[in-house]
Amino acid sequence: xxxxxxxxxxxxxxxxxxxxxxxxxxxxxxxxxxxxxxxxxxxxxxxxxxxxxxxxxxxxxxxxxxxxxxxxxxxxxxxxxxxxxxxxxxxxxxxxxxxxxxxxxxxxxxxxxxxxxxxxxxxxxxxxxxxxxxxxxxxxxxxxxxxxxxxxxxxxxxxxxxxxxxxxxxxxxxxxxxxxxxxxxxxxxxxxxxxxxxxxxxxxxxxxxxxxxxxxxxxxxxxxxxxxxxxxxxxxxxxxxxxxxxxxxxxxxxxxxxxxxxxxxxxxxxxxxxxxxxx
Amino acid sequence: xxxxxxxxxxxxxxxxxxxxxxxxxxxxxxxxxxxxxxxxxxxxxxxxxxxxxxxxxxxxxxxxxxxxxxxxxxxxxxxxxxxxxxxxxxxxxxxxxxxxxxxxxxxxxxxxxxxxxxxxxxxxxxxxxxxxxxxxxxxxxxxxxxxxxxxxxxxxxxxxxxxxxxxxxxxxxxxxxxxxxxxxxxxxxxxxxxxxxxxxxxxxxxxxxxxxxxxxxxxxxxxxxxxx
Ligand SMILES: Nc1ncnc2c1ncn2[C@@H]1O[C@H](COP(=O)(O)OP(=O)(O)OP(=O)(O)O)[C@@H](O)[C@H]1O
Ligand SMILES: [Mg+2]
Numbered sequence: 465x466x467x468x469x470x471x472x473x474x475x476x477x478x479x480x481x482x483x484x485x486x487x488x489x490x491x492x493x494x495x496x497x498x499x500x501x502x503x504x505x506x507x508x509x510x511x512x513x514x515x516x517x518x519x520x521x522x523x524x525x526x527x528x529x530x531x532x533x534x535x536x537x538x539x540x541x542x543x544x545x546x547x548x549x550x551x552x553x554x555x556x557x558x559x560x561x562x563x564x565x566x567x568x569x570x571x572x573x574x575x576x577x578x579x580x581x582x583x584x585x586x587x588x589x590x591x592x593x594x595x596x597x598x599x600x601x602x603x604x605x606x607x608x609x610x611x612x613x614x615x616x617x618x619x620x621x622x623x624x625x626x627x628x629x630x631x632x633x634x635x636x637x638x639x640x641x642x643x644x645x646x647x648x649x650x651x652x653x654x655x656x657x658x659x660x661x662x663x664x665x666x667x668x669x670x671x672x673x674x675x676x677x678x679x680x681x682x683x684x685x686x687x688x689x690x691x692x693x694x695x696x697x698x699x700x701x702x703x704x705x706x707x708x709x710x711x712x713x714x715x716x717x718x719x720x721x722x723x724x725x726x727x728x729x730x731x732x733x734x735x736x737x738x739x740x741x742x743x
Numbered sequence: 744x745x746x747x748x749x750x751x752x753x754x755x756x757x758x759x760x761x762x763x764x765x766x767x768x769x770x771x772x773x774x775x776x777x778x779x780x781x782x783x784x785x786x787x788x789x790x791x792x793x794x795x796x797x798x799x800x801x802x803x804x805x806x807x808x809x810x811x812x813x814x815x816x817x818x819x820x821x822x823x824x825x826x827x828x829x830x831x832x833x834x835x836x837x838x839x840x841x842x843x844x845x846x847x848x849x850x851x852x853x854x855x856x857x858x859x860x861x862x863x864x865x866x867x868x869x870x871x872x873x874x875x876x877x878x879x880x881x882x883x884x885x886x887x888x889x890x891x892x893x894x895x896x897x898x899x900x901x902x903x904x905x906x907x908x909x910x911x912x913x914x915x916x917x918x919x920x921x922x923x924x925x926x927x928x929x930x931x932x933x934x935x936x937x938x939x940x941x942x943x944x945x946x947x948x949x950x951x952x953x954x955x956x957x958x959x960x961x962x963x964x965x966x967x968x969x970x971x
Contacts (some may be wrong), residue, residue: 465894495824499820499824499825500820501819501820518853545960620845621843621845622845622847623843623845624833624834624837624840624847625827625837627830627834628834629822630820630836631821631824631826631831631834632815632818632820632821632834634813634815634818635813635815635834635837635887635888636817637792637794638792638793638808638811638897639808639809639811639812639813639837639838639891640793640807640808640809640811640838641809641837641838657901661766681825684826685825686827686870686871686874687825687826687871688824688825688826688827688830689829689830689831691825702885743861
């Protein structure tokens, strides 16, 4: 089977569209996260989403997002939005606790209370995704189109403020602006994206899409605008390629996409290093 | 009156490190805040800049906070930030821009160019911030402060990590802005000798007391102290 023939299947089309769109969303929120030294936050929050998903499985919820979304958004706002304002426990420690704790609680809940048969499959799917991505329906496609439109609109409209809160919150505060509003807004959107992405792609791919495209872009580009644009394009491209390659060669889909992202990062790292040596 | 501090008490968690601070400066002044390590210089500046809550007392500017420029100490995040000089300077206009406007206006762009020229960074305006020298980075942040505030700038140890030549350049740039453009300056600094030369007023913090006066009064006091 060639890649072209594959494209005729609706399930392949859906997977391509949804994964590319979610990649754009995750990489867009990834740039400010990585720049603010919150790279690990993506993973921590994906684990919170995992815990939400576990609860949803336990109570056999028809709409798991109804549980995952509020939980993840609340955790994101607490950790990122208010994180650096109330330093009772260090950010690093609280993040580590949340990452480990939510994974443990989620796993415990599924194993102890779930009425469903195949627990290992449930856990594996929630963490690593795959099945879900290849069995998407039209509503999933519409959902991700709506989310992507909202995220892109938010980024375009508040582009200057997102840049400002990433670069220097104190400057905004000292000059009579209200950075907290934009920080909360950005973290709410971050939470929504992570919840959605975790639901469709699994938590590991979600975390990868937040860090790798942003880090790749930072190797190559020198302005914030180009970093943001390249991260989105790179993320979408890796997802599209990853899906086609994984179906053609019967590889696990989400980890193939992650490996694509890692490869791109390594190539750009090599280019950047060579450039520095040669110049 | 440009800045007036009355009965101000600063500190952390309700415990004051300095009490009952009172002073006023007029617009066009150049105030240096000096003192030993740990006497509260940074705390005072943060309190004045609205980054830290005062325990008690009033801080009033003759103008709105949005008219003030602020040059913070360099943060870790900024060191390897992928952004061009003009992108960073441009954010100085945000304090006055309306939240629902997504782009910079022509007027704002002119203001940005003006500040870039004032701080002599025209030749590096498209360069990446992380590839600049410490002195150049400080000028970029000064340009950003200038864009937002043409008449009041607050700086926290702006010359930390600069070599003597770059430090001198930076102080001379500040002096020009103060003398020629009438910009009020408040600066915390460690190197008393070279910095206060340019000041009109000095605030010297001590562990539980402070001195505030003109540069002349301060020099007199220091000379007197040395004679004893
Ligand atoms: N976040 C904080 N919480 C509690 N106490 C603090 C905090 N930051 C500073 N302090 C204390 O407040 C006092 C003043 O600190 P501050 O940083 O204002 O001094 P400084 O004059 O700027 O010193 P330096 O010259 O070293 O920069 C110090 O005794 C310090 O221990
Ligand atoms: Mg200090």
